[in-house]
Amino acid sequence: MDETLSVGVVGAGYWGPNLIRNFGAHPSWDMKWVADTNDVHLSKIGKIYPAIALTKDYRDLLKDAALDAVAIATPVEFHYDMVRAALEAGKHVLVEKPLTSTTEEARRLRELARSRGKTIMVDHTFLYNGAVEHLRQLASEKSFGNIFYIDSVRVNLGLFQNSDVIYDLAPHDVSIINHVLNEYPVSVSANAGACVYSDLHDVAFLTLRYPSGVLAHAHLSWLSPVKIRKLSIAGSNRMAIWDDVEPSEKVKVYDKGVELRTDEESVYRRMVSYRVGDMHAPALDTTEALTKVVNAFHRAITTDERTKATVDDGLAVVAVLEAAHASVVQRGATITLDYPAD
Amino acid sequence: MDETLSVGVVGAGYWGPNLIRNFGAHPSWDMKWVADTNDVHLSKIGKIYPAIALTKDYRDLLKDAALDAVAIATPVEFHYDMVRAALEAGKHVLVEKPLTSTTEEARRLRELARSRGKTIMVDHTFLYNGAVEHLRQLASEKSFGNIFYIDSVRVNLGLFQNSDVIYDLAPHDVSIINHVLNEYPVSVSANAGACVYSDLHDVAFLTLRYPSGVLAHAHLSWLSPVKIRKLSIAGSNRMAIWDDVEPSEKVKVYDKGVELRTDEESVYRRMVSYRVGDMHAPALDTTEALTKVVNAFHRAITTDERTKATVDDGLAVVAVLEAAHASVVQRGATITLDYPAD
Amino acid sequence: MDETLSVGVVGAGYWGPNLIRNFGAHPSWDMKWVADTNDVHLSKIGKIYPAIALTKDYRDLLKDAALDAVAIATPVEFHYDMVRAALEAGKHVLVEKPLTSTTEEARRLRELARSRGKTIMVDHTFLYNGAVEHLRQLASEKSFGNIFYIDSVRVNLGLFQNSDVIYDLAPHDVSIINHVLNEYPVSVSANAGACVYSDLHDVAFLTLRYPSGVLAHAHLSWLSPVKIRKLSIAGSNRMAIWDDVEPSEKVKVYDKGVELRTDEESVYRRMVSYRVGDMHAPALDTTEALTKVVNAFHRAITTDERTKATVDDGLAVVAVLEAAHASVVQRGATITLDYPAD
């Protein structure tokens, strides 16, 4: 039987209730505290979970010496201060994506966590999604061949907020692609538009380059009439598409590929062969990803098992967001990424 | 009854036969000559159209003083020399897209055509497609609102050839977007990958900016497991998607839009309203676009009616291709477009 | 302000909780009692709605003289006894579909309700669905033309239970088609298969004929690998398809039709013209249908407004189910429907 750990959740607006529900249902988490500055949020939680302690001041959680961990589901601008305070109070931390607003903040939190011997996990929930797990496995298989490029489209109508479309949506694409490729990008070129509010990006295009040579692209938008959530991976032997809007058969693996011809004329004329075979839609693990997130957070604290979204992974995402913004300012010029060493 | 003009087609490989078929079926064109260096191509044409004169040397067409026009359907590297020779021989010219390999070549052909009083039309066939005609009309209507951005995806598995994916595919997207917006872009930022052959781009991403402020993006690829031909236009009042792979209902117009709220809190918090109404898929003109191209070419010669793809329009496309290549070399840096004046 | 009525729900298994939630949220219903023989069901309700009185014996509701109405969400075999007892106790009744197992039972309940001056409403929820409301309106419009035929497909993998697939699924199709056409069928021919259990139909095909001449067909199955919920209406001027599995654009109206030609040769050769115009996907009322059901039930009791699913409508559905079974036994032979007069 696993050791029981206690946790408090800070922020009970949009995402917090999902964390509370999953911590509450987990056999080894004691869902103890919820903090939110908004009374309505708190009273909703109170009705469903009468046993949880409620507070408007998240520092009440930090003062509870018996509390093992906090999960922070507040807007990004609060992350740095809250995570730092939690670590200083000796708590392990699960924090919503993106980890922080700046790479420097992320670097400091990493340093602090290490010095205090505490775990930071970033809630890049999608990394625990059955489709992403399948794609990472697939991409690592020899039969997939060389990966040529990855394209991700994440568009729909809405959600405007103070955070721009890059901070709102790109953490998904960047964390997923980093995870699938098992590497961090070396550079980013980005363009963006501020169509509705002249000082807030609502559509953006990111081009990432990886050490292995893979090219990746993300199209992010709050201004599309239809919702698209589609990630394609083109390999030399096989190709895959994950369409998260489909109710079933979300991942399709195509036994298709491009083959170089080696005879002289073909090389001269750039002629290639195409191989077209079966399509396969694997059954995916449909466990709710967040259930696996809270479980992984527990194991990261109680064992030496790494999560799929460590503080390094979270920092890498923030570095890309920051560089993407710099590239947008420089109208698409490539920004080389530089991940701070420990 | 319209005046009958005679035409010769140069190049009878992939696209030429379509030109021959359409000129042959038009009541006011006399489909007189076909030139191709390949005997197999010529003999195929000969069997279907025994009345057409065949030659392996396109200069035979130019020597025919009675011939009014030539249509050039050869690879782009031959365009400049062939169009120039045709103009010098006093012929009107329909030329496949892209017009030339370089803007400077296009400028010279424009100058020559003007000095000789001859017409150059570029075969940007899609501009005569019923869907594009509908989109241009829609985009010009007040009810569509401000156009925010246009996204075009043109991907499939294959066709490798010496020309890269930008020269192969982007002429479609650029000519269509220019036509729909009725303006030429002011700058381009582009990234591309050479995944299969290290010296040949097979995937590319272009970001264009237009004088009116519209942002446009094109994703071009020869390495997608599924074929996508989709162009989305997001306006402030309505939005439209053209999906050319759909067998019917290719254009869908959404009565959806984003509305700014003007109360203080909404402005502060960047809150907007969304309007979601009906969707409408208009019946489109299904006349073969090329039929309308050969008709427009005839009218451009015999009347003062402008075609939808004049030498200026063709030059503008070439300028974007050239700038896109320059941007790729500079890894996404924005290149300002500069269209040579007459 | 509307008069407040009190209601008790009998059955809190699959559908009952939806009734409880909707009665609970309605401003003029006092959601007072819940009865269920299953302790687990009761305790779940008790946690969410501590103010509701719980009982394992539905007769406790009938004994509450202050209770105005009961909603019965139990398997069909209990409907007759429970509705009768409720009417005899002076309650208005909302009852799950189908109203009863036999037409004779339905007739008796109708008689009883009339003699007691109480309302019976059958919970044919779909009649309050925005798509069905739109289809009924459309079908009544002159511009739709003559209705030729209606086809309904309602298939998926599962749900086996003691009730067969006709009693489980056909109440939806029959009630919807009756409502859209505003008439009851005159005959039914049915075939069915008992593929998994030899004494339980799991796939069935019903052909209905209506007084106006309209032909209707329903394909019902628990054995389809994919879920389909699709109803098509072919009219002489327009045609419509309702695809309830689509996340958006559930109803598509096609400006398509068949036109008779009147010239002699066309009549002789049965040649017709097809008109193909725009397609239109109207924005639909997305209010939860059950919210409108509980509201209509309230209005039926407090005003003289008829519901869309009166006891006569419910009886007509039961008569079709019964006749369909008779036809299945007679291997497809047409059974004439005979609705008992008052």
Add this chain to the structure above:
Amino acid sequence: MDETLSVGVVGAGYWGPNLIRNFGAHPSWDMKWVADTNDVHLSKIGKIYPAIALTKDYRDLLKDAALDAVAIATPVEFHYDMVRAALEAGKHVLVEKPLTSTTEEARRLRELARSRGKTIMVDHTFLYNGAVEHLRQLASEKSFGNIFYIDSVRVNLGLFQNSDVIYDLAPHDVSIINHVLNEYPVSVSANAGACVYSDLHDVAFLTLRYPSGVLAHAHLSWLSPVKIRKLSIAGSNRMAIWDDVEPSEKVKVYDKGVELRTDEESVYRRMVSYRVGDMHAPALDTTEALTKVVNAFHRAITTDERTKATVDDGLAVVAVLEAAHASVVQRGATITLDYPAD
């Protein structure tokens, strides 16, 4: 090298040109004659195939003693007389579906063909389609489990002609299902509507029962706003759907099934388990089916290889059409099928 046989095609309207093209392209067929009463049809053929002998009188083919075979692509009312005359003249015969208008006619042609030692093949082209070949193989595999039922939908807007919708469309569904199951049905129940012309069925529903217990259903219509060509096979272990309108992935095989539970309560409550696994879309043979038809016809004459559409198979289809009409007259009553013995 195969023996060369000569063939003449009777009827060059809608389908005949496809036969002519395929016989013409086959290395072992000499495409010698074409007969058609319509001059326009003949002259079109003459332009494309100057070497083919043309005639308005099909008896000219029969008089050509050197001609080995005729292919008859005329309306069904001419089949009996033409096939009989061809057999009497010593020709092998490929005849369009359906073989004849009546079972008795088909029986006589079978008898005549046997007595003359000649081959009759019916052009049920779909039996040589890669999707049907895959489905037949699949259905025969033990891993597919017991076949529960087959559903076929073949609807679109149009084609009216003197032949009704059952004779026009059902030959496809019946021949395909017979072939996939490798048996002929024992009974049919059918309902039909005559919506546009009161004496011509334009929508029909057929229920077939097979000796193995399989239930099959076909929905046929000329009055659907959208074109559907979909055949579903539900087996106890796996299920398959063939969607012929899809541009790719036409056949999808679902690793889904229904499993009986054998514990007492499950049996009592009719509870079953569902197994949901991967989906697989096999690459299909995309050779044009008619190419394989003309090849099979050649092999049936020159070897003892049976075609997939023998005169017995063709007769079985006609018997179903005839019985379906009888059932329609009797308003759905089941008609037992009785195939005449040799």
